[in-house]
Amino acid sequence: MKVYLDNGNTTPVDRRVVDAMEPYFTEKYGHPLFIYSQGKEAHEAVESAKDYIAGTVGAEGYSVTFTSGGTEANDLALRGVANANRNSREHIITSNIETPSVLRICEELEGRGFHVDYLDVDEDGFVDLDQLRELISEETILVSIGHVSDEIGTVQPISKIGEIIQEKNPDVLFHSNAAFSYGQIPFSVREAKVDLLTITAHKLHGPKGVGALISREGIDIEPVNYGYLSMSELRPGTENVPGIVGFKKAAELAFEDFKDKTEHIRVLRDRLMNGIENSISNIVLHGPRGEDRSPANVNYSFKHIEGESILMHLDVRGISVATGSACATRKLEPSHVLTAIGVDPVVAHGAIRFTLSRMNTAEEVNYTLETLQEVVSKLREMSPIKG
Amino acid sequence: MKVYLDNGNTTPVDRRVVDAMEPYFTEKYGHPLFIYSQGKEAHEAVESAKDYIAGTVGAEGYSVTFTSGGTEANDLALRGVANANRNSREHIITSNIETPSVLRICEELEGRGFHVDYLDVDEDGFVDLDQLRELISEETILVSIGHVSDEIGTVQPISKIGEIIQEKNPDVLFHSNAAFSYGQIPFSVREAKVDLLTITAHKLHGPKGVGALISREGIDIEPVNYGYLSMSELRPGTENVPGIVGFKKAAELAFEDFKDKTEHIRVLRDRLMNGIENSISNIVLHGPRGEDRSPANVNYSFKHIEGESILMHLDVRGISVATGSACATRKLEPSHVLTAIGVDPVVAHGAIRFTLSRMNTAEEVNYTLETLQEVVSKLREMSPIKG
Numbered sequence: 126m127k128v129y130l131d132n133g134n135t136t137p138v139d140r141r142v143v144d145a146m147e148p149y150f151t152e153k154y155g156h157p158l159f160i161y162s163q164g165k166e167a168h169e170a171v172e173s174a175k176d177y178i179a180g181t182v183g184a185e186g187y188s189v190t191f192t193s194g195g196t197e198a199n200d201l202a203l204r205g206v207a208n209a210n211r212n213s214r215e216h217i218i219t220s221n222i223e224t225p226s227v228l229r230i231c232e233e234l235e236g237r238g239f240h241v242d243y244l245d246v247d248e249d250g251f252v253d254l255d256q257l258r259e260l261i262s263e264e265t266i267l268v269s270i271g272h273v274s275d276e277i278g279t280v281q282p283i284s285k286i287g288e289i290i291q292e293k294n295p296d297v298l299f300h301s302n303a304a305f306s307y308g309q310i311p312f313s314v315r316e317a318k319v320d321l322l323t324i325t326a327h328k329l330h331g332p333k334g335v336g337a338l339i340s341r342e343g344i345d346i347e348p349v350n351y352g353y354l355s356m357s358e359l360r361p362g363t364e365n366v367p368g369i370v371g372f373k374k375a376a377e378l379a380f381e382d383f384k385d386k387t388e389h390i391r392v393l394r395d396r397l398m399n400g401i402e403n404s405i406s407n408i409v410l411h412g413p414r415g416e417d418r419s420p421a422n423v424n425y426s427f428k429h430i431e432g433e434s435i436l437m438h439l440d441v442r443g444i445s446v447a448t449g450s451a452c453a454t455r456k457l458e459p460s461h462v463l464t465a466i467g468v469d470p471v472v473a474h475g476a477i478r479f480t481l482s483r484m485n486t487a488e489e490v491n492y493t494l495e496t497l498q499e500v501v502s503k504l505r506e507m508s509p510i511k512g
Numbered sequence: 513m514k515v516y517l518d519n520g521n522t523t524p525v526d527r528r529v530v531d532a533m534e535p536y537f538t539e540k541y542g543h544p545l546f547i548y549s550q551g552k553e554a555h556e557a558v559e560s561a562k563d564y565i566a567g568t569v570g571a572e573g574y575s576v577t578f579t580s581g582g583t584e585a586n587d588l589a590l591r592g593v594a595n596a597n598r599n600s601r602e603h604i605i606t607s608n609i610e611t612p613s614v615l616r617i618c619e620e621l622e623g624r625g626f627h628v629d630y631l632d633v634d635e636d637g638f639v640d641l642d643q644l645r646e647l648i649s650e651e652t653i654l655v656s657i658g659h660v661s662d663e664i665g666t667v668q669p670i671s672k673i674g675e676i677i678q679e680k681n682p683d684v685l686f687h688s689n690a691a692f693s694y695g696q697i698p699f700s701v702r703e704a705k706v707d708l709l710t711i712t713a714h715k716l717h718g719p720k721g722v723g724a725l726i727s728r729e730g731i732d733i734e735p736v737n738y739g740y741l742s743m744s745e746l747r748p749g750t751e752n753v754p755g756i757v758g759f760k761k762a763a764e765l766a767f768e769d770f771k772d773k774t775e776h777i778r779v780l781r782d783r784l785m786n787g788i789e790n791s792i793s794n795i796v797l798h799g800p801r802g803e804d805r806s807p808a809n810v811n812y813s814f815k816h817i818e819g820e821s822i823l824m825h826l827d828v829r830g831i832s833v834a835t836g837s838a839c840a841t842r843k844l845e846p847s848h849v850l851t852a853i854g855v856d857p858v859v860a861h862g863a864i865r866f867t868l869s870r871m872n873t874a875e876e877v878n879y880t881l882e883t884l885q886e887v888v889s890k891l892r893e894m895s896p897i898k899g
Contacts, residue, residue, distance in 0.1 A: 129550070131546065131548070133543075133748060134543045134546065135541060135542070135543045136541065137537075137538055137539070137541040138537035138538055138541060138754075141536050142535065142537075142539060144537045146599070146775055147530065149528060150525035150530050150719065151522075151524055151525055151530060152524070154523065154524040154525060155518075155522070156518070156521045159521065159832075159834065160823070160824075160827075161518070161530045161823060161824075161826075161827040161832045161833075162832070163516070163829055163830060164832075165834055191578075192580075193580035193584070193721065193749060193752070194749045194750055194752075195749075195751060196739035196748045196749035196750070197580070197737060197748075200738055200739050204738065224740060225740045225741070226737070226739040226740035226748070227736050229739055229740065229748070230738045232738075233738040245695045267634075274753055279897055290622050327750060328774070332537065332752075332754065333751065333752045333753055333754065333755070333756075334515070334580065334721045334722065334752030334755050335721065335752055338628070348581070348620045349736070349737060350584060350587050350736060350737065351587055351591065351616050351617045351619075351620040352583035352584070352586055352587050352612070352613040352614075352616055352617055353611060353612045353616065354616070355610070355614035361583045361584075361587070361613070361616070361715065362580060362581045362582075362583035362584060363522060363581055364720065365580070365581075365720045365721030365722075367525075367718055367719065367720065368720070368752075368755075377606065408849050436547070436548060437534075437546075437548075438545075440547075440548040440549055445542070445546075445549070445550055445551075446548075447546065449731070452753070478779060480803070495761075
């Protein structure tokens with residue numbers, strides 16, 4: 126059995142998304158800027174995707190700027206807004222559990238003289254709202270807080286954050302990276318007072334290589350890239366029309382029967398969590414439980430063994446997961462998120478993240494539970510570090 | 513009959529390219545940074561595309577950085593290299609017939625204090641080599657000259673330019689935008705002494721949304737985007753794996769039976785040019801003839817009528833072309849290229865650009881010639897501006 130449980134990282138593209146893209150590769154291949162027939166149909170496809178996607182997050186009337194992915198959308202939101210304000214203000218607030226995408230952009234801004242504050246989080250990963258309230262000042266340009274933590278599934282109180290910003294200084298813009306929640310957790314940018322929202326297709330059974338920044342009209346954003354301007358005045362380059370069409374289709378599939386689909390994922394999550402807790406001892410859950418946790422995220426440390434070993438043993442048995450710490454990628458970085466919520470480094474080393482999607486099934490979860498139990502007990506027998 | 517003759521702008525994706533991409537959407541969808549099986553196969557696909565593409569331009573051992581397209585590759589080459597040298601040197605040389613992609617990046621650099629010189633071109637669009645020789649100084653960081661003019665098909669003497677740079681100051685880097693020649697005109701970066709080369713997939717029957725910057729090892733390039741780093745240390749974001757696989761396949765298809773394919777295009781070009789010259793009077797060819805012209809490019813002004821009218825009448829009859837001037841896109845910009853080669857603005861207004869690909873046929877060219885003759889004479893009868 127093949128079981129893919131790293132959907133928080135990237136997802137298989139839905140067959141229906143590929144089918145929707147196909148005609149835009151081979152038939153409707155025109156350049157959207159050109160006024161002949163093929164150009165017009167490409168132009169209409171891009172405009173229609175903008176409208177549809179804006180509607181899915183209550184952003185009617187907002188700008189939708191298609192990018193090459195979530196990373197570029199974050200770059201445009203953070204550096205674009207910071208640079209547009211560089212002559213008047215210099216303060217940015219984010220949290221210390223944001224994704225590397227956001228944190229590396231903040232580092233770059235610090236290197237050029239911006240002042241960045243990183244909010245602390247509690248042991249479940251919720252940002253410190255009192256600290257946020259204290260830190261917002263006349264100097265603050267932007268607050269950037271991700272909707273959901275990709276590692277530990279914490280759903281931030283995004284409307285509360287939006288309210289605090291409005292109370293303290295309504296000139297401060299609010300950016301949220303929703304790459305890990307879009308299509309899974311209902312969300313209205315207008316209600317949450319979010320000015321800039323990052324989303325991406327490839328975490329939603331859409332294609333890699335396309336994302337979007339949704340921004341309130343009238344916000345001053347400086348481009349982060351320069352060159353040939355096609356439909357957008359902000360983001361240069363020929364639009365990835367098939368990718369954009371695929372993004373729209375992926376969103377349509379996520380938002381049709383939305384409740385049933387997220388409920389399906391939530392049920393699988395609870396089956397997996399209950400199964401792990403009932404069958405394996407010496408484990409530590411990372412992140413909150415229940416409604417405050419992403420329906421797609423499960424993250425446990427299995428004490429006395431290394432996450433990397435579990436990952437490799439599961440891979441051999443057809444199951445793909447991520448480690449909560451470092452070694453699951455080709456880069457050796459400790460998990461800054463587990464560190465931030467106070468997890469002991471030794472325990473963090475044994476963390477495994479399972480991320481579900483609507484394509485997963487109860488049978489897959491059952492197989493994963495059986496296999497995980499077997500792998501964990503085998504590794505613990507061999508472990509030199511058992512406590 | 514449907515005839516697409518705007519291949520210099522964007523091309524239909526070859527069916528075999530779509531077939532090559534397909535498994536990377538629905539089966540081999542892993543993230544290339546991750547060490548489980550799906551990650552490994554994605555990683556290998558990206559590495560294999562890098563190697564293959566480098567080999568097609570004699571760039572074995574060079575770095576291949578995949579981007580979201582030619583525009584981003586130009587941005588990385590120009591701003592990336594300029595910014596990396598900003599503390600020591602400030603001079604850049606380009607030409608006044610580069611694409612808007614390159615010219616807008618140069619504008620941005622000028623806005624931040626870099627000094628940019630724009631080489632003049634002669635009436636066929638060849639850059640002034642004496643002027644180049646004079647302008648290269650100790651201050652010069654980079655020379656950026658496109659391999660082929662997208663508008664008028666001029667093939668620049670790229671090896672000669674490389675030689676002049678080496679003679680005058682070997683510290684100066686040479687960037688060439690080869691988006692309009694890649695896969696059509698043989699080219700070796702090593703022979704031509706090109707340090708940085710821009711290529712893109714969607715002008716070569718590959719997908720939109722993927723391009724590459726090929727750069728000699730050891731060149732100092734500052735990122736133009738920041739965020740999550742996956743396989744590249746220079747360009748952030750999850751790799752567009754299916755797009756990269758499609759780019760490789762498109763290159764393979766262009767380079768297999770390379771001579772036959774370019775000869776096919778050249779024969780069509782000559783058939784179209786001879787047909788126009790033999791059947792329509794009061795025309796002006798833009799750009800050179802023969803070997804010095806791109807095999808894919810045909811550009812004529814039809815006097816006393818507007819290019820936009822020709823375009824619309826051809827579109828109704830199933831033929832897609834570009835105007836040489838302004839109105840074929842939704843933006844009203846005059847053709848800076850026709851201005852630079854000294855074309856009278858009134859004549860420039862009647863310019864039509866036909867760009868061919870290996871997918872075009874002799875029958876399509878015949879139909880285009882008949883239709884064009886009919887459209888031009890009809891429009892000239894109605895024209896208030898006939899001379």
